Amino acid sequence: MMGPHTPSLENDYKICESIIKEHSKSFYYAFSSLPELDAKAVYAIYAFCRMADDAIDHASDKAHRLENLDKLKSELNAFLAGNRPDTPMWRALEDTCDRYDIDESMLYAQIRGQEMDVSFEQPENLEALIHYSNHVAGSVGRLLLPILCNDPSAERKVNAEKLGVAMQLTNILRDVGEDFRQHGRVYIPTTTLKRHGCSMNQIEQGRADQAFVDVWEDLAAEAEALYDSFRDEISHYKKEAQLPLLMSLSVYREILNEVRKNRYDCFTKRNVVSMTRKMKIRNEEMRFLKKIKNV
Structure with missing residues (x-):
């Protein structure tokens, strides 16, 4: 030791x-x-x-x-x-x-x-966006895995990467305006924009019309599916890490709801989760862990 x-x-x-x-x-x-x-x-x-x-x-x-x-x-x-x-x-x-x-x-x-x-090159499709997200955020999941989990198996590694990708997609959906204004980057795939009839001009002008909302919700659904699938992983993590990890997951997921509450204004607003809501999430996750422990 x-x-x-x-x-x-x-x-x-x-x-x-x-x-x-x-x-x-x-x-x-x-x-x-x-x-x-x-x-x-x-x-x-x-x-x-x-x-x-x-x-x-x-x-x-x-x-x-x-x-x-x-x-x-x-x-x-x-x-x-x-x-x-x-x-x-x-x-x-x-x-x-x-x-x-x-x-x-x-x-x-x-x-x-x-x-x-x-x-930077704007991703052409979702696969390209996930490839990028695996590097900048999936890697973080993999780096934290041996700290939080005593079973760093191949399956755990893959799922830790997926959680990182979910969080990166959330970052992208929160920071659409900031990424464009400060860095000239649009991470939303071109195929996703085309599928919903959303032009780059709408992104540049910060117009949260229905076409943009459909694009935004398309990527949000990908992130939320990854968040949902990770919850089944939690029993494989150290007991002391389970609540912190679920809190991290759920607070990040809640950012998506904050954007929705603000009518999808991810162009001019910094959408954040309040401390009051974070405390409620903590209590919700404590109840969840108690429930699965008693199953």
């Missing part, structure tokens, strides 16, 4: 915790209730993924974005070769990788997903 964390390592994890607390209040609300070591491991994984995301979001042009990603990839190469960069995130991630069987290939998949954003 590994020894306790040193004061320096404790501070490294606190820095990782501050990152998830700032950038993803929903994830933090869910996973901060995990046992201490598991929660810290989640924070370290999140901090790495945030660094990959920031590598392109905080860069001014394509060349700078690729340079940042190349630097991160070089640091990852060194890290996995035993030459860990001496920064809080890498120190915390090293401790996490020592404690859990983290799939290192998923760290590279995360970077590859960011590279796909740098050289």
Whole structure:
């Protein structure tokens, strides 16, 4: 068994915790209730993924974005070769990788997903969108799996990826306007737009008419089906992780309902789940877990 964390390592994890607390209040609300070591491991994984995301979001042009990603990839190469960069995130991630069987290939998949954003092409169909989503979000599900589950079988890995894809689809449906205005990206597949008679001009103008609503609900149905199918997985996870994971799933799913409540305005509004609703979701999931335990 590994020894306790040193004061320096404790501070490294606190820095990782501050990152998830700032950038993803929903994830933090869910996973901060995990046992201490598991929660810290989640924070370290999140901090790495945030660094990959920031590598392109905080860069001014394509060349700078690729340079940042190349630097991160070089640091990852060194890290996995035993030459860990001496920064809080890498120190915390090293401790996490020592404690859990983290799939290192998923760290590279995360970077590859960011590279796909740098050289962005609007997905032609749902399959292309899911391929992208597997890199940027399915990889996160795979990275968290050994922390939250004692049975990282092939089936568990596939379903963890699917949950990540559901959350990425939710991000896309929440951020249609922001993605277009700030990054010039439209993640909605061209075939989905054509099928419902929704033009790119409608996206550019931020018109939530019936054609757009039909497009939006088409992708929302894909996400909700993935959320629903994952609920059958929960019994395979650590007892202490079941409630945090269901809370994360359901709070994210609730974002879709927030967009609906706001008449599908994902162009000008930042649709978020209130703390009151998060607390209600927590109680609902506690009742669900109690029910399946007694079945």
